[in-house]
Amino acid sequence: MPAHHSTLNAPDGELHRFHFRVILAGIAVLGALALLATRFFYLQVVQHDYYTTRAEDNRISVVPIVPNRGVIVDRAGVVLARNYSAFTLEITPSKVADLEATIDGLGQLIEVLPKDRKRFRKLLEESKSFESLPIRTRLSEEEVARFAANRYLFPGVEVKARLFRQYPLGPIASHAVGYINRINKRDLEMIDESELAANYRGTDHIGKTGIEQKYEFQLHGETGYEQVEIDAGGRAIRSLSRTAPIQGSRLTLTLDVKLQEMAEKAFGDRRGALVAIEPATGGILALVSNPSFDPNLFIDGIRSDDWELLNNSPERPMLNRALNGTYPPGSTFKPFMALAALETGKRTPGQAISDPGFFNFAGHHFRDDKKGGHGTVDMYKSIVHSCDTYYYMLANDMGIDAIARFMGQLGFGQKTGVDIEGESEGVLPSPEWKKRRFRRPEQQKWFAGETISIGIGQGYNSYTPIQLAQATAAIANNGVMFRPHLVKYITDSRTGEKTMIEPEPMRRLAWKPQHVETIRNAMVGVNTQGTGARAFxxxxxxxxxxxxxxxxxxxxxxxxxxxxxxxxxxxxxxxxxxxxxxxxxxxxxxxxxxxxxxxxxxxxxxxxxxxxxxxxxxxxxxxxxxxxxxx
Structure with a gap:
């Protein structure tokens, strides 16, 4: 017989130990199965809703659909801002291993100019790495086909159909219409504060100036959404549901763009501004700031050399002179001074002075523009022939406080409330203004001699062209002042319903009709026999x-x-x-x-x-x- 012993013949101690190990192993297996069962129950039953949602989210992608931006037209329906669709070649930096190599490779297929690279780098600095950024815009069909055939070589690069803003009239009325540009951090903060962040998902551009900025939320519309089923590789399989976007509202302006174009041409290459208003409504018919700029330059992100040219030009084409330029009004201030004199009782229409060609105040000669003076001058003649001496004396008699009170009613030295951001207040001089303006006590004191030059629209006087136009419209409208505005009505893109921007009387000045008539008659005289006669x-x-x-x-x-x-x-x-x-x-x-x-x-x-x-x-x-x- 063999020398070894079988298990059955093993001593009782060893058999006991074997049984014990088998039992422990069984317990371990059962414990593991129990843990698995418990975990399975937890995942499948307790956490069922959570993981179902997670799985659904992984399977379904919600893609925002950017709405068409609202169209802007003038009072006759001439289009000032519209949209068109074009293909764009875009890169998502976070999905690209070597950005420069990728751009170089794309350059072998599609023309990528140095200006395109510069703009892309600028956008890269301003954007998040996971955003899709354009390297080339407005691709031709041939370029799209060429890239499509080689798309597999460029992960993180794709062709997208994008809507582009277009300003068909270029520089005409650009300061009024404004422009759009890519959204930056400050814009995002503004959107978050307005609690409209969800409506801007997928949106790359926003209004930056003019009407485009002021009426941004009306023009933007409502973002739509599409639920798309995707596979494990993130590729779209099919569309599950779609909520269509709602196009932005259509804005009809008070502007007459043909009048605007003619007025801009009238300036030629001279710098300046013009504001034309409909007196009975406050609607702005023309708003000129010359020189102007082409808003189309800004849409894709302005090239650095174009920006340098615009920003550093001594002509300052980006300055909206109509709203931000401030100028001494000169003798255009005299009709308002004359009206103030009538309303305060400081002068009557027939009351005359003798003008020797100067006004002597405290030993200082304030000279008239005409040597030897204008002789005997009443109110009519003072306006028609623009007699400075008459207004030196009037300002001295009225005093600065009375002048400031009257001119404040006309809107001088304060924003008109026009529907464009960034309007300047200008300067309506007064002793209170001077105290706010200067720091040193000796500078803050108002001197009586300073009032004299105020009377002829000089000194500290400084107003915007739109303030001058508004005050002129008030005289034309017998003291009823309207808020200047550019938007006439807003048309809802869904219903076609028009919301009128009602004329808004800012104030009704209780001027005596005979006083207004006196000033109006004198201003007619300016254009028939005075300083404006030749032009008219x-x-x-x-x-x-x-x-x-x-x-x-x-x-x-x-x-x-x-x-x-x-x-x-x-x-x-x-x-x-x-x-x-x-x-x-x-x-x-x-x-x-x-x-x-x-x-x-x-x-x-x-x-x-x-x-x-x-x-x-x-x-x-x-x-x-x-x-x-x-x-």
């Missing part, structure tokens, strides 16, 4: 106006000779007017920077605007320098 000779309507010339720097008693001065030191030319004088349909203010006399530079522009708006034609000729009364 032969007009087929009666207009009322006032020329003005504003000093850029102090002459310190010297005689003004424009030919001896650098262009930027020459006087600004101004003109305010309304027409037809008996039933005004249009009121305006014109400023031509460093244009010299208002009669020479600004009044002819106003004549062209009135001729076009009232008669539908351009004037035959402009004023000649040699036979224009200066002011």
């Amino acid at each position: 000779a032969g007009a087929g309507y009666t207009s009322a106006g006032k020329t003005g010339t504003a000093q850029v720097f102090s002459l310190k008693g010297s005689e003004y000779k424009s030919s001896r001065l650098k262009q930027e030191l020459r006087d600004h030319a101004l003109f305010i007017a309304f027409a037809p004088a008996e039933a005004p349909k249009i009121a305006l203010a014109v400023v031509v920077e460093n244009g010299g006399f208002g009669a020479q530079s600004a009044a002819p522009i106003a004549r062209m605007v009135f001729d076009y708006y009232l008669l539908g034609k351009l004037p035959k000729g402009a004023a000649q320098e040699d036979d224009v009364e200066e002011d």
Whole structure:
């Protein structure tokens, strides 16, 4: 027999130990099975809803559908801003291992210019790495096909159909319409504060200036959503449901774009601004700031060289001079001063002064623009022939407090409330203003001599063209002042319902009708026999106006000779007017920077605007320098 023993013949101790190990193993197996069963129960029953949702989320992707941005048109329906669809080549940086190599590779297939690379790098700095950024926009069909055939070589790169904003008239009315550009951090903060973040999912652009900015939420519309089933690789399999986006509202402006275009051309290459208002409603008919800029440059992210050109140009084309430019009003201030004199009882229409050509105050001679003076001057003559001495004396008699109170009612030195952001307040001088403006006590004191120059629209006076236009419209409308506005009505894209922007009277000034009539008659005289007569000779309507010339720097008693001065030191030319004088349909203010006399530079522009708006034609000729009364 063999020497070894079988298990059955093993001693009782060893058999006992074997049974014990078998039992322990069984317990361990049962315990493990119990744990698995418990975990299975927890996952399948207790956490069923949670993991079902997670699985569904992994299987279903919610894709935002960006709405069409609302169209902007002028009062006649001429399109100022619209959309069109085009293909864009886009890179998601987080999905690309070597960005430069990828761009180089794309350049072998599709033309990628240095300007495209520059713009992409700029966008990369401003954006998140997981965002899709354009390297090329507006691809041709051939370029799209070429990339599609080689798409497998470029993970993280794809062609997308995008909606692009377009401004078909280019620079025309660009300061009024504004432009859109890519959303930045500040825009995101604004969106979050407005609690509209969900409505901007998938949106890359937002209004930056003008109407595009002010009416952003109306123009944007409502974002739609599509539920798409995806596979494990993240590829779309099929669409499960779709909520269509709602196009942004259509904005109809008060602007007459043909009038706008004509007014811009009237400036030529001169810097300046023009604001034309419908007196009975406050609707802005034209808002010119010259030079202008092409808003189409900004849509894809402006090229750095284009931005340098615009931002550093001495002509400052990005400055909205109509709303942000502030200028001394010069003699265009005189009709308002005369009305203040009538309303406060400081003057009557027939009350006259003798003008020797200067006004002497505390040993200082305030000179009139006409050597030897204008002789005997009443209120009518003071406006028609723009007598400075009359207003030196009037300002001294009224005092700064009375002047500031009256001019404040007309809106000088305060924002008009026009529906464009960034409007300047200007400066309405007063002792209170001076205390706020200066730090040192000796600078804060108001001196009586400072009031004198205020009377002729000089000194600390500084107003925007839109403030001048609003005040002029108030005289044209017998003291009823409306808030200037650019949007006439908003059309809902779903229902077609129009929401009118109702004319909003800011205030009704209780002027005596005979006082207003006195001022209006004198302003008619300006354009028939005074400083504006040459510019309005032969007009087929009666207009009322006032020329003005504003000093850029102090002459310190010297005689003004424009030919001896650098262009930027020459006087600004101004003109305010309304027409037809008996039933005004249009009121305006014109400023031509460093244009010299208002009669020479600004009044002819106003004549062209009135001729076009009232008669539908351009004037035959402009004023000649040699036979224009200066002011």
